[in-house]
Amino acid sequence: MLHSKLLFVLVLFLSTSNCFTQTASCNYTLSGRVIDEHDKTPLMFATVYVKELGRGSVSDDKGNYKIENLCKDTYTIIVSHLGCDPVTETVTITKSLKHHFYPEHHAEELKQFTLQEDGVEEIVSVSKKELSVKELNQSRGESLGESLKTIAGVTTLNTGSSISKPVIHGLHSDRVLILNNGIRQEGQQWGNEHAPEIDPYIADKLSVIKGADGIRYGANAIAGVVLVEPRALRDSSGINGELNLAGASNGRLGVSSATLDGNVGKLKGLSWRLQGTLKRSGNVTTPNYYLKNTGLKEYNFSWALGYNKEKYGVETFYSKFNTDIGIFSAAHIGNLTDLQRAIEASEPLESADFTYDINRPLQHIEHELFKVKAYWLTGDIGKLNFVYARQYNLRQEYDKHLPRNDSIAALNLPELQFEITTHLGELSWKQNRTSAFNTQIGVATINQANTFEGREFIPAFRKYGTGVFLIEKWRSKNFKLEFETGLRYDYIYQKVYKWNRSRRDYDSYDYTYNNVSASVGAIYKPNDKLTSRVNFGMAWRPPNVSELFSDGLHHGAAAVEYGDTNLIAERAYNTIVAIDYVNKDFLIQIEGYYNRINDFIYLKPTLPATLTIRGAFPTFNYTQVDAALTGVDLKVSYQFTNHLTWEGKTAFLNAYNLTANEWLVGMPANRFENTLSYEFLKINKLTDVYVEAGIQSVLKQNQVPDNSDYSEPPNAYNLLSTGMGFGIPIAKKQKLIVDFKIKNLLNKTYRDYLNRFRYYADEMGRNYTLKLKLTF
Amino acid sequence: MKTIKTMTRIKTYSILIAIALTTVMVGCSKDDDTPEPAAPSGGGTTPVHEEELITSAILNFVDTAGVQPSVQVAFRDPDGDGGNAPTEHDTIRLVANTYYTATIQLLNESESPAEDITLEVQQEDDEHLFCYAQSNTNVAITRTDSDGTYEVGIATFWSTGAAATGETTVTLKHQPDVKDGTCAPGDTDIEIAFVTEIQ
Numbered sequence: 001m002l003h004s005k006l007l008f009v010l011v012l013f014l015s016t017s018n019c020f021t022q023t024a025s026c027n028y029t030l031s032g033r034v035i036d037e038h039d040k041t042p043l044m045f046a047t048v049y050v051k052e053l054g055r056g057s058v059s060d061d062k063g064n065y066k067i068e069n070l071c072k073d074t075y076t077i078i079v080s081h082l083g084c085d086p087v088t089e090t091v092t093i094t095k096s097l098k099h100h101f102y103p104e105h106h107a108e109e110l111k112q113f114t115l116q117e118d119g120v121e122e123i124v125s126v127s128k129k130e131l132s133v134k135e136l137n138q139s140r141g142e143s144l145g146e147s148l149k150t151i152a153g154v155t156t157l158n159t160g161s162s163i164s165k166p167v168i169h170g171l172h173s174d175r176v177l178i179l180n181n182g183i184r185q186e187g188q189q190w191g192n193e194h195a196p197e198i199d200p201y202i203a204d205k206l207s208v209i210k211g212a213d214g215i216r217y218g219a220n221a222i223a224g225v226v227l228v229e230p231r232a233l234r235d236s237s238g239i240n241g242e243l244n245l246a247g248a249s250n251g252r253l254g255v256s257s258a259t260l261d262g263n264v265g266k267l268k269g270l271s272w273r274l275q276g277t278l279k280r281s282g283n284v285t286t287p288n289y290y291l292k293n294t295g296l297k298e299y300n301f302s303w304a305l306g307y308n309k310e311k312y313g314v315e316t317f318y319s320k321f322n323t324d325i326g327i328f329s330a331a332h333i334g335n336l337t338d339l340q341r342a343i344e345a346s347e348p349l350e351s352a353d354f355t356y357d358i359n360r361p362l363q364h365i366e367h368e369l370f371k372v373k374a375y376w377l378t379g380d381i382g383k384l385n386f387v388y389a390r391q392y393n394l395r396q397e398y399d400k401h402l403p404r405n406d407s408i409a410a411l412n413l414p415e416l417q418f419e420i421t422t423h424l425g426e427l428s429w430k431q432n433r434t435s436a437f438n439t440q441i442g443v444a445t446i447n448q449a450n451t452f453e454g455r456e457f458i459p460a461f462r463k464y465g466t467g468v469f470l471i472e473k474w475r476s477k478n479f480k481l482e483f484e485t486g487l488r489y490d491y492i493y494q495k496v497y498k499w500n501r502s503r504r505d506y507d508s509y510d511y512t513y514n515n516v517s518a519s520v521g522a523i524y525k526p527n528d529k530l531t532s533r534v535n536f537g538m539a540w541r542p543p544n545v546s547e548l549f550s551d552g553l554h555h556g557a558a559a560v561e562y563g564d565t566n567l568i569a570e571r572a573y574n575t576i577v578a579i580d581y582v583n584k585d586f587l588i589q590i591e592g593y594y595n596r597i598n599d600f601i602y603l604k605p606t607l608p609a610t611l612t613i614r615g616a617f618p619t620f621n622y623t624q625v626d627a628a629l630t631g632v633d634l635k636v637s638y639q640f641t642n643h644l645t646w647e648g649k650t651a652f653l654n655a656y657n658l659t660a661n662e663w664l665v666g667m668p669a670n671r672f673e674n675t676l677s678y679e680f681l682k683i684n685k686l687t688d689v690y691v692e693a694g695i696q697s698v699l700k701q702n703q704v705p706d707n708s709d710y711s712e713p714p715n716a717y718n719l720l721s722t723g724m725g726f727g728i729p730i731a732k733k734q735k736l737i738v739d740f741k742i743k744n745l746l747n748k749t750y751r752d753y754l755n756r757f758r759y760y761a762d763e764m765g766r767n768y769t770l771k772l773k774l775t776f
Numbered sequence: 777m778k779t780i781k782t783m784t785r786i787k788t789y790s791i792l793i794a795i796a797l798t799t800v801m802v803g804c805s806k807d808d809d810t811p812e813p814a815a816p817s818g819g820g821t822t823p824v825h826e827e828e829l830i831t832s833a834i835l836n837f838v839d840t841a842g843v844q845p846s847v848q849v850a851f852r853d854p855d856g857d858g859g860n861a862p863t864e865h866d867t868i869r870l871v872a873n874t875y876y877t878a879t880i881q882l883l884n885e886s887e888s889p890a891e892d893i894t895l896e897v898q899q900e901d902d903e904h905l906f907c908y909a910q911s912n913t914n915v916a917i918t919r920t921d922s923d924g925t926y927e928v929g930i931a932t933f934w935s936t937g938a939a940a941t942g943e944t945t946v947t948l949k950h951q952p953d954v955k956d957g958t959c960a961p962g963d964t965d966i967e968i969a970f971v972t973e974i975q
Contacts, residue, residue: 401952404900406899613831613833614964615964615969
């Protein structure tokens, strides 16, 4: 069955080969040995770390190391080993390379191997995919959700053009965890129209874990985890920085973001970072009309301060995210008659011209994160890590119209306001990798309080949670086989305060959850080219307060939604099998998954319709069913010549409601993406020059349950795009990277099934984007 | 030698203290950390600025000749959209071949005393329009009030014909900046279908 499916995918690929991609030649491998400079003995367990990528490898018993998936670029490699001074070398990759490192051994010196890696390693036998440097450059200026779309199997759930949430293997919101600098993002992520409150410019690395990963991060990660990671603070004295500028024609978007990194030479080990982003965009346009009130304003900043020594280190991080997002006015409806009119209209019922002004309806969001991280080496055997974080999230939603009462209107208050404050703490210990076995243990706590003002969409609540986890890994001597297993127990207590309108007081409800997450996996690397992974994960998610307590009209959805206070936790059993094969000129990454979710919570249409003073609305009840999500993600690239590369990506998903024997609603349609790129290593002074053209094909979502939607899912569409980019060295240490792209090249009119405004308006038209990145 | 060591130690400590201080400082800023719900137990304080609701619409009919009895017809959903079903949804029963003047009143009866929303609609009459659509009712309805340019529809004139049974749909459109005298533009604030019997 799977066989024939795979074959089908491959055939489809070949048949759509008039088409094309982006990450071309990142298939290079750096390998070699780590050898003691004095006695020329091979050094095992030496860390070979690529500074720019934040990843690396560890040498085996013969001193052999290997780092895969490198691009044509210059990398700083740091090699460290117990009792050696770290060796830093610059390596330029133009082809797969063999290179030996010779660290100098000082037996009497302290163990200098405090690399800035984070404490505990997560479960790695699930599939983790990261944006390449080029993909990250190309995504600059976009929201976090949009940036992640280049990873096969990741799509977005949009509300208009400015609100975008990552969807992993068909699931999103509360089922996807986002880790902002190692801290689980705690905002109002349950809402479909609530985008992650994160500035993507903080990240030096964006990656996605596809598969249930409840061990390391606790409840909710039943679909996957998004990791937003900044690079490590500077470890040598000096100052460096990065200036990013991005512009887009559609919406006349402008973004500037700067990062400054420093290390105070006199105080060895003290380093700092300052970072800030400003973003402004106006009304965006479809091929035929402007979308009224679709502007966006964002201003973010962050700082970090670290003091790292051999045996201990402390780092503090603070970030503040602020945004005002205009909500497309014509998508505001009073009742079903209005919705029907909007769907039948060929153009939105409210027209507009270009403006940067943001009016009602709008969202104002602030998110604050403060984090302290510390580590302490516990002798030779391991490392103790401590993390504390506080997050404060403010969400204000302003309705389209001011209240009728003039004195209330004069206050111009949001009609809906949530404030959520979260404290997280974690203590973990990781054993050094000196034998085949490796143990990591930890304990984590959460304390959260949510309040609301205005319309009670979700009630106020308090939440306390504690989790303990154990991760055990085993690696064979030749490094070819690795097993891992993880176990976690979580306890969550939640008290909900629901406003009772008739009693004019709060009713309180208590919820307690006790649950176990588990994970078993293996990685097998028989040779340099092939890596295969298999993982079985068991994860869970408690129902969120909107699923428990929704009670009334959801204006955005034109539906009356009822929660169920008796819902129980969802449980996911996720199996994922992934195979990566990398040859000199050929790469294939294929992942198959089967995610069985018991007591999956979803909105079930119910009869009769609910009569209100605005007319009758369809009724939906939060209900639990058993669901199965089965899918395949595939990425293939082939290098025809040294210059010409084709890359293809595809994602297939079947999402089925096993209880009701029908499809699940709101799942991403199957899609393909093909890119053909031509790269020059160097033209005069220009480096990394490329031109590319791509086509993205999204099929029509036909797998929808009957009578679940107001209109049929939109038709399939194909979008062409083209781009080019290069780097120019300006001075010895300064480099400018330029990236230019035209999206929706043919200015095609289309709508997407996973855009909540698909009833009202078309998607964005042609968009020219220019990105400049200056590193110094 | 020893002094150097001591100095290094002092330096180390001062840095750690500096970091700790920043921690505390940031921790303190904007620390409305324990946002208790407005009144988690007892007290009975309402959440700050509860939303504006329309729970009830009442039509009052008066025979212009003063012969037939006056008629009051209501739609009441005191707990707002969703929740409990509407408590009252009357039928419009009017006498055939009669002229009635009618007024509509909107109330928020979740408040005590009830708030009269009609007054607020009247204050913003250039942004609002009541529409009265009918099917099979044998009634001619005309709006008799004006915002200065267009009709509003709080006050209406109903002229009934022969006996019939049908439906009247009363709609309030909110039309800021787009009011043009027709029912098409704007968002719908209320939409109620009343069974209508002319006897």
